[in-house]
Amino acid sequence: MRMGKGVEAALHCCLVMHWLDGRPVTSAQLAEFFDLPPAYLQKTLRALVADGLAEAVRGQSGGFTLARSGASISLMDVVAAVEGREPAFHCEEIRLAGRSGTLGPRSGQCAIAHAMNRAELTYRAALAAQSIADLADQTGPGVRARTIAALT
Amino acid sequence: MRMGKGVEAALHCCLVMHWLDGRPVTSAQLAEFFDLPPAYLQKTLRALVADGLAEAVRGQSGGFTLARSGASISLMDVVAAVEGREPAFHCEEIRLAGRSGTLGPRSGQCAIAHAMNRAELTYRAALAAQSIADLADQTGPGVRARTIAALT
Numbered sequence A, B: 001m002r003m004g005k006g007v008e009a010a011l012h013c014c015l016v017m018h019w020l021d022g023r024p025v026t027s028a029q030l031a032e033f034f035d036l037p038p039a040y041l042q043k044t045l046r047a048l049v050a051d052g053l054a055e056a057v058r059g060q061s062g063g064f065t066l067a068r069s070g071a072s073i074s075l076m077d078v079v080a081a082v083e084g085r086e087p088a089f090h091c092e093e094i095r096l097a098g099r100s101g102t103l104g105p106r107s108g109q110c111a112i113a114h115a116m117n118r119a120e121l122t123y124r125a126a127l128a129a130q131s132i133a134d135l136a137d138q139t140g141p142g143v144r145a146r147t148i149a150a151l152t
């Protein structure tokens, strides 16, 4: 079970946009900043836009900004935008396949699926409980100041 | 972020082996029982054996059994055996790449990596807190009895 690399890039871009506080940053700037392929970063930013986390500002000094406050964007929002909302564990009801499926009626959800989904919910809740603004608070002020200086 | 289908199969096989309580079941029986490709199921069972969760009993009435009690095998054990122990979120230290990497020293772990890892730990803890025996307790006794009858 792996998340794509896009999650790390997306979270760092959100942190940068949070710090830039409404000043647009281009995907080319972000690509250079993190030494990532421009097309890759563009795809990541488009995923954030599609989910209403970032927005594209058009025009000469255009670029991307957060679409809402960093305090209202959770890690879960970013993971869902980049990785989708499918659960990691997907029950295909194998208990109802083959000979197992002939063993008579089952009441309710499979205990295995239930347990796996419940565990996954704790994960999602932990990701939802932390915001981009929280991450910013946990990062040294020097890094913040130097990031802003490098990108404006 | 997706787990492979092998996790569902592995968990159901562990539940069956727990119910069979030491009586070996062959991978061909399990494949038929769940209507899964035999080679696929064999690979899944081998992963359980490799991690010390199941063992292969040789001989005429051989097959697979759990290698230890179902109460001592957690969902996390099974997920780790099938999916590996790599964290879902893998930090590639992109903060140290490109221009970002030139912005001066960073103290400690990246706040993003720390937050992602902490959330994932809650997931692993929730998976580790539930055992195969717990799942068995949550499954109707009729299913247990009919499964044993079908496979012995």
Ligand code: FES
Pocket (backbone or CB within 6 Å): A090, A091, A092, A093, A094, A095, A096, A110, A111, A112, A113, B008, B012
């Ligand atoms: S039938 Fe899917 S997890 Fe049990």
Ligand code: FES
Pocket (backbone or CB within 6 Å): A008, A012, B090, B091, B092, B093, B094, B095, B096, B110, B111, B112, B113
């Ligand atoms: S450098 Fe990897 S998550 Fe921040």
